[in-house]
Amino acid sequence: MKPAITLEGISKSFPGVRALSDVSLALYPGSVTALIGENGAGKSTLVKILTGIYQPDSGVIRVADEDVTFPTALSAARAGVTAIHQETVLFDELSVAENIFLGHAPRNRFGLIDWKKLNADAQALLQRAGADFDPTIRLRDLGIAKKHLVAIARALSVDAQVVIMDEPTAALSHKEIHELYALIERLKADGKAILFISHKFDEIFRIADRYTVFRDGTLVGEGLIADVSQDDLVRMMVGRAVGSVYPKKAVAIGEPVLAVSGYRHPTEFEDISFELRRGEILGFYGLVGAGRSEFMQSLIGITRPSAGAVRLDGEVLVIRSPAEAIRAGIVYVPEERGRQGAIIGMPIFQNVTLPSLSRTSRSGFLKLANEFALAREYTARLDLRAASLDQDVGTLSGGNQQKVVIAKWLATKPKVIILDEPTKGIDIGSKAAVHAFMSELASQGLSVIMVSSEIPEIMGMSDRVIVMREGRIAGRFDRAELTAEKLVRAAAGIETQVNGRAA
Amino acid sequence: ENKKIALVVKALGIGFFEAANKGAQEAAKELGDVEVIYTGPTSTTAEGQIEVINSLIAQKVDAIAVSANDTDALVPALKKAMDRGIKVISWDSGVAKEGRMMHLNPSSNALIGNMIIKLAADNLPEGGDVAVLSASATATNQNTWIAEMKKVQANYKGINVVATVYGDDLADKSYRETQGLIQSYPNLKAIIAPTSVGIVAAAQAVTDAGKVGQINVTGLGLPSEMAGHVKSGASKSFAIWNPIDLGYSATMIAYDLINGAEAKPGAELKMGRMGTVKLDDNNEGAMADPFVYDAKNVEEFAKIF
Amino acid sequence: MADAQISPRNIPDRLEGRGVRLLKSWEALLVVVAAAIFLGNSLASPYFLDPWNLSDATFNFTEKAMIAFAMALVIISGEIDLSVASIIAFASTAMGYAVQLGFDTPALVAIGLGVGLLCGTVNGLLITGLGLPSIVVTIGTMSLFRGLSFIVLGDQAFTGYPESFAWFGQGYVWWVFSFEFALFLLLAVIYGVLLHKTNFGRAVYAIGNNQTAALFSGVRVARVKFTLFLLTGLMAGLASICLTSRLGSTRPSIALGWELEIVTMVVLGGVNILGGSGTIPGVVLAALIMGMVTFGFGLLNVPGIVMSIFIGLLLISVIALPILWQRARRRLAH
Amino acid sequence: MMAKLLLKNRELLLLAAIAVLVALIALRFPAFVTVANLAGVYNDTSILVILALGQMAVILTRCIDLSMAANLALCGMVAAMLNAAFPGLPIPLIILAAMALGALLGTINGALVWKLDIPPIVVTLGTLTIYRGLIFLLTDGKWINAHEMSDAFKALPRLELAGTPVLSWLSLLMIALMVLVMGRTPLGRAFYAVGGNPHAAVYTGIDVGRTRFFAYCLSGTLAGLSGYLWVSRYAVAYVDIAAGFELDIIAACVIGGISIAGGIGSVPGAVLGALFLGVIKNALPVINISPFAQMAISGTVIIIAVAVNARAERRKGRVILKKAEAV
Numbered sequence A: 001m002k003p004a005i006t007l008e009g010i011s012k013s014f015p016g017v018r019a020l021s022d023v024s025l026a027l028y029p030g031s032v033t034a035l036i037g038e039n040g041a042g043k044s045t046l047v048k049i050l051t052g053i054y055q056p057d058s059g060v061i062r063v064a065d066e067d068v069t070f071p072t073a074l075s076a077a078r079a080g081v082t083a084i085h086q087e088t089v090l091f092d093e094l095s096v097a098e099n100i101f102l103g104h105a106p107r108n109r110f111g112l113i114d115w116k117k118l119n120a121d122a123q124a125l126l127q128r129a130g131a132d133f134d135p136t137i138r139l140r141d142l143g144i145a146k147k148h149l150v151a152i153a154r155a156l157s158v159d160a161q162v163v164i165m166d167e168p169t170a171a172l173s174h175k176e177i178h179e180l181y182a183l184i185e186r187l188k189a190d191g192k193a194i195l196f197i198s199h200k201f202d203e204i205f206r207i208a209d210r211y212t213v214f215r216d217g218t219l220v221g222e223g224l225i226a227d228v229s230q231d232d233l234v235r236m237m238v239g240r241a242v243g244s245v246y247p248k249k250a251v252a253i254g255e256p257v258l259a260v261s262g263y264r265h266p267t268e269f270e271d272i273s274f275e276l277r278r279g280e281i282l283g284f285y286g287l288v289g290a291g292r293s294e295f296m297q298s299l300i301g302i303t304r305p306s307a308g309a310v311r312l313d314g315e316v317l318v319i320r321s322p323a324e325a326i327r328a329g330i331v332y333v334p335e336e337r338g339r340q341g342a343i344i345g346m347p348i349f350q351n352v353t354l355p356s357l358s359r360t361s362r363s364g365f366l367k368l369a370n371e372f373a374l375a376r377e378y379t380a381r382l383d384l385r386a387a388s389l390d391q392d393v394g395t396l397s398g399g400n401q402q403k404v405v406i407a408k409w410l411a412t413k414p415k416v417i418i419l420d421e422p423t424k425g426i427d428i429g430s431k432a433a434v435h436a437f438m439s440e441l442a443s444q445g446l447s448v449i450m451v452s453s454e455i456p457e458i459m460g461m462s463d464r465v466i467v468m469r470e471g472r473i474a475g476r477f478d479r480a481e482l483t484a485e486k487l488v489r490a491a492a493g494i495e496t497q498v499n500g501r502a503a
Numbered sequence B: 001e002n003k004k005i006a007l008v009v010k011a012l013g014i015g016f017f018e019a020a021n022k023g024a025q026e027a028a029k030e031l032g033d034v035e036v037i038y039t040g041p042t043s044t045t046a047e048g049q050i051e052v053i054n055s056l057i058a059q060k061v062d063a064i065a066v067s068a069n070d071t072d073a074l075v076p077a078l079k080k081a082m083d084r085g086i087k088v089i090s091w092d093s094g095v096a097k098e099g100r101m102m103h104l105n106p107s108s109n110a111l112i113g114n115m116i117i118k119l120a121a122d123n124l125p126e127g128g129d130v131a132v133l134s135a136s137a138t139a140t141n142q143n144t145w146i147a148e149m150k151k152v153q154a155n156y157k158g159i160n161v162v163a164t165v166y167g168d169d170l171a172d173k174s175y176r177e178t179q180g181l182i183q184s185y186p187n188l189k190a191i192i193a194p195t196s197v198g199i200v201a202a203a204q205a206v207t208d209a210g211k212v213g214q215i216n217v218t219g220l221g222l223p224s225e226m227a228g229h230v231k232s233g234a235s236k237s238f239a240i241w242n243p244i245d246l247g248y249s250a251t252m253i254a255y256d257l258i259n260g261a262e263a264k265p266g267a268e269l270k271m272g273r274m275g276t277v278k279l280d281d282n283n284e285g286a287m288a289d290p291f292v293y294d295a296k297n298v299e300e301f302a303k304i305f
Numbered sequence C: 001m002a003d004a005q006i007s008p009r010n011i012p013d014r015l016e017g018r019g020v021r022l023l024k025s026w027e028a029l030l031v032v033v034a035a036a037i038f039l040g041n042s043l044a045s046p047y048f049l050d051p052w053n054l055s056d057a058t059f060n061f062t063e064k065a066m067i068a069f070a071m072a073l074v075i076i077s078g079e080i081d082l083s084v085a086s087i088i089a090f091a092s093t094a095m096g097y098a099v100q101l102g103f104d105t106p107a108l109v110a111i112g113l114g115v116g117l118l119c120g121t122v123n124g125l126l127i128t129g130l131g132l133p134s135i136v137v138t139i140g141t142m143s144l145f146r147g148l149s150f151i152v153l154g155d156q157a158f159t160g161y162p163e164s165f166a167w168f169g170q171g172y173v174w175w176v177f178s179f180e181f182a183l184f185l186l187l188a189v190i191y192g193v194l195l196h197k198t199n200f201g202r203a204v205y206a207i208g209n210n211q212t213a214a215l216f217s218g219v220r221v222a223r224v225k226f227t228l229f230l231l232t233g234l235m236a237g238l239a240s241i242c243l244t245s246r247l248g249s250t251r252p253s254i255a256l257g258w259e260l261e262i263v264t265m266v267v268l269g270g271v272n273i274l275g276g277s278g279t280i281p282g283v284v285l286a287a288l289i290m291g292m293v294t295f296g297f298g299l300l301n302v303p304g305i306v307m308s309i310f311i312g313l314l315l316i317s318v319i320a321l322p323i324l325w326q327r328a329r330r331r332l333a334h
Numbered sequence D: 001m002m003a004k005l006l007l008k009n010r011e012l013l014l015l016a017a018i019a020v021l022v023a024l025i026a027l028r029f030p031a032f033v034t035v036a037n038l039a040g041v042y043n044d045t046s047i048l049v050i051l052a053l054g055q056m057a058v059i060l061t062r063c064i065d066l067s068m069a070a071n072l073a074l075c076g077m078v079a080a081m082l083n084a085a086f087p088g089l090p091i092p093l094i095i096l097a098a099m100a101l102g103a104l105l106g107t108i109n110g111a112l113v114w115k116l117d118i119p120p121i122v123v124t125l126g127t128l129t130i131y132r133g134l135i136f137l138l139t140d141g142k143w144i145n146a147h148e149m150s151d152a153f154k155a156l157p158r159l160e161l162a163g164t165p166v167l168s169w170l171s172l173l174m175i176a177l178m179v180l181v182m183g184r185t186p187l188g189r190a191f192y193a194v195g196g197n198p199h200a201a202v203y204t205g206i207d208v209g210r211t212r213f214f215a216y217c218l219s220g221t222l223a224g225l226s227g228y229l230w231v232s233r234y235a236v237a238y239v240d241i242a243a244g245f246e247l248d249i250i251a252a253c254v255i256g257g258i259s260i261a262g263g264i265g266s267v268p269g270a271v272l273g274a275l276f277l278g279v280i281k282n283a284l285p286v287i288n289i290s291p292f293a294q295m296a297i298s299g300t301v302i303i304i305a306v307a308v309n310a311r312a313e314r315r316k317g318r319v320i321l322k323k324a325e326a327v
């Protein structure tokens, strides 16, 4: 069979990093190729080269035996390459139809945009993507899942032979993921060549036909999925075997540390009550959008609950701001690292010490020596890789940024640490490191809350699990009674429907 | 060594002051050993003038003759100049007494105040509503003239001053203020603009509103700028003193002071071809009477200033 | 050396020494520019190198610089305050009004600073309380504060400030050093310490670089920003005292158009207009540069507007230079 | 229902506000609401409308143009100088020259923003002083007065077509053109995309820098046109014309609901914002409010407008609880 598109000898450097060196890839019609690699292996860079956003330093792209170049995103689309990118690339203030057709809107004979045709075409595309809503509404009025469908419709709006999906399931719930699988099957049947990027192996084994593995910007293996096992892939990716994936230590669970009772918020959540004990890892499971982050953020004073009480070590606490939460010993490692976690533009050591300044300084005046000492201590514990401590965090790779963010919170010496999706978008090697670290924290007597949407992670790491659905607690499970099925049922609300609640 | 006399104006580029500069240069040529530095800020602000004055002090000029943007704000800077031995006079628009040695009025304030209302009244035998369009609300000379005008208003029966508005010596603002006047006072018969910027803008606004013949624009203006409006009938007549003479006289007085003349009440200072000026109790003196321009003579003077 | 980089447990604190960092900094560039202008001025005019003349020249920038220090902090935090010049006018009007009521110097100073703080509070409440964008809020309060002065004063002026009040704008501390210049130096030190040596300063940088992450890290974002607007208000009040004292009178049009000059000073000083970086020494140098440019050109009787062309060109080229330099270096490296 | 519609649509809200304002004025001064007078107010606001349209395009792309008023002044001066030097030159040619110069000045802004990546506010803060300074260098600070301009030069904006001056017609034409550009051309849509999400725009094949560049060209061209209109209407040209007007233009845009953060705004919004300011400016002298109160009033209006717009812009929170959604 002839490939739909071929890349040969592609290299790409950024100042200080060689993101891709001499990699090759071929995508075949009617087949799904999975692209696998650690964080920073160069996967997204390759996607951007394929879609005209970056230009390769060397190498050729070949479509139908012809050498082509993609100087802009538009030229790639014209050559039949389309992509759902890792980042959302949509426009909140524009209508759904316009989001789909921005850059290649149908025009009338005066060269002006033909709105009527635009809306009609958009409607048709949405239907094909399995979505049925009015294309004239503004994007900002849609929920996250529908937005994702718009992104898919946009990818379908160009008549493409090659469809690229860069971690398309990261923001989708169970049901939508299954719809996406169905769509991929249909595209396959239409003879499209599909490049599928994911860190989730269950997905890869479910839908991919072939695989390609990158490590540090080089190609380290390719072949048919049918010929490999998960362990083989991991070994290719990381260059070694990864030991126990969920290194949960047995810890003696102590007395209650944090007790939350009757937390509620007018629109986001209600009736949240639970206890957290010393040395415990409490998992919070739920589908994306279940309101877990919202609730956790209310615990540290970002959003204000309308009712409810928190007791820490038996004392009632009122927390109005993150500053107060930190002082009380409750810290939150946020989900969105780029927006809420790292302060890009500031040096590593200043990032680490920001919440602990009151300890490193003397009566309001900075003591740089103390700051460096603190930063050195915690970054060393997390095995940070960096050239120096006064380097801008923005120059670090994603995984190392996450380490700086975690170091920042640990340096405050908390009693309770809340980790929101701590391994989201992190490769398998770093993931194991984070998990090992979490276990160690618990064994040192810290109490940990771990928010995660990944069932294996929840089952592997938690002593107890609370499941949330639509802002309420939908189930509580001990480690002993935990099964994947119970979690999914509780999260999707299958039991409550039996009880016959009007919907 | 040449004597350095600085002619500081409200802002560079205003036709009136350019003409005054001409006069100052004429005086310098006549005197022979004088260099005139013509300077000023770019817009009519006191802070700008202070910066200019500071740099003149640094250059150790011999005299500063200033037309002030603000009566009071320049005083400290000018005092400092006098402390350093620089002769300071104000002309056209005055500085408070303690900030200068003498002030040269282009004409006596009372005469000007009377003149501007008389120009309006002469064309209104039956009387009627008139309004005043002034320069900025902080301009010293305009305020003085308007005050003088109000003092003698009673002498002109039937003339009713209905409003005073401010165009800030900006063409567009003056234009809009005039439009406002035309709308608010349907019976308006004349607009008095004792400022060369305002009078032009007002005449333009009256023309645009189609009120030529109904509303007469008068006040103080430059013949070169007003010639067109006199011809169109928007302005029947206006007055001004000769700015060339004013710049000439200010330079001459400054020179006289440099040469040791003393400015005190009753003293007479030399003004070259303009004669002498006698100082009153406030150390102020008047140069000459304002001169009236109308359709008969405006063309001739338009060529000069 | 290479080994140190590989071993993860031995990350050095700093990659470059103090000297190298200083040399590469924006301030180094400004020092060169300042020196060049100083030299140019001394050659161009025989009057430039005179202590009294230089002392007079400082009045061209001291009041603006006082505000520029506080403005630098506001801009580093990612906001802007365009109402400062109007606060000067309003505070000056309040002081003038108080003079008419018979208040004396100490009360006037208190009123000037108090009104500045009050205006800062209004800005702060609108911006941090209601979460409105500072650029438009302060365009609004810019009209409002000066507008209030116009309502109070109309075409009038307040004069008759007490003798003792004149000291703030006209007095000398020692020899040629005026009170204003001494205050400028003192404030430079205070703001330098505040921004570079305290937790508060660190919070300002954190907010400017990533406001959300700063909030999550326990920085009291609203409180810090509110304080910054209070500080600019206070500095505008202080500048108002100095300027009013120097002019000896109050008109509503006082300090018209200063806001853009102050922002120019701050940006020329290397403060990133988008927030997140900048230093006080940079602003001090920019103030000196702008002061020397206006004074030097003034000595040559060059009109003010020509100076502003020069400042405009300086602003764009000084910002463009490092960008072009980096590009050229990258091209060479390839 | 009506109230809800009003609250949802910024432009309607603003229109209602203008209507209320005009009604209030009419209470004290009925003559203000005659058709002729309102047409006069519109005519008087025309230049601001044209400028606000240009500024809107720039602000939509998350930039700002502080140099518009200086650009206007320079182009106006050059138009006047051309006319004074060659009185025979046809007026359309002079207008074209003014627009071309405006476009060039806009291009300089745009190129600095695009090619050198200097923040827009810094670029235009710099060119603001440079452009105005150039007028001074060009003229030595001298004014060009009415009598130095040809009659044809001054007459064009005042010329009445169907009872309405050409000045008003020109601004209406510009509005129509901008509606077309913003709504029906890829460039217009690109303005929204670039301001709304510059990062995503790259992925859609839109060149962010180039789009901003075109926004500046557009605002420059409109400033050039306004330059001629201003100078011929007020029949005078000097260094300081329209000084400080840049803030009025931005205020008009802000009142018109154009978000300073980019990506949000519309042509009707910009026009209504300009008209709102125009009505206030024209009405205050008429209803005998002290001219000194004018500034404070427009400041208050701007603050209120921002607060209202911010309220309308505030995203309705994502509602997780099903119960709450039903309410």
Ligand SMILES: Nc1ncnc2c1ncn2[C@@H]1O[C@H](COP(=O)(O)OP(=O)(O)OP(=O)(O)O)[C@@H](O)[C@H]1O
Pocket (backbone or CB within 6 Å): A014, A015, A017, A018, A019, A037, A038, A039, A040, A041, A042, A043, A044, A045, A046, A086, A396, A397, A398, A425
């Ligand atoms: N615009 C850029 N400038 C500088 N470096 C970049 C840029 N884009 C990517 N890189 C670097 O190139 C390398 C490859 O990044 P890339 O985004 O392709 O990784 P990835 O395989 O998609 O990782 P992930 O699984 O985290 O998405 C990383 O080291 C990254 O830091």
Ligand SMILES: Nc1ncnc2c1ncn2[C@@H]1O[C@H](COP(=O)(O)OP(=O)(O)OP(=O)(O)O)[C@@H](O)[C@H]1O
Pocket (backbone or CB within 6 Å): A142, A143, A144, A286, A287, A288, A289, A290, A291, A292, A293, A294, A335, A420, A421, A451, A452, A453, D318
């Ligand atoms: N309508 C929406 N528009 C944009 N983003 C959305 C929308 N709904 C949800 N999201 C994003 O999806 C993510 C999950 O939402 P949320 O935090 O409310 O639920 P959660 O149960 O805490 O999810 P998670 O387990 O991912 O933390 C967040 O990053 C949120 O910003």
Ligand SMILES: [Mg+2]
Pocket (backbone or CB within 6 Å): A043, A044, A045, A086, A166
């Ligand atoms: Mg990626």
Ligand SMILES: [Mg+2]
Pocket (backbone or CB within 6 Å): A289, A292, A293, A294, A335
């Ligand atoms: Mg979440």
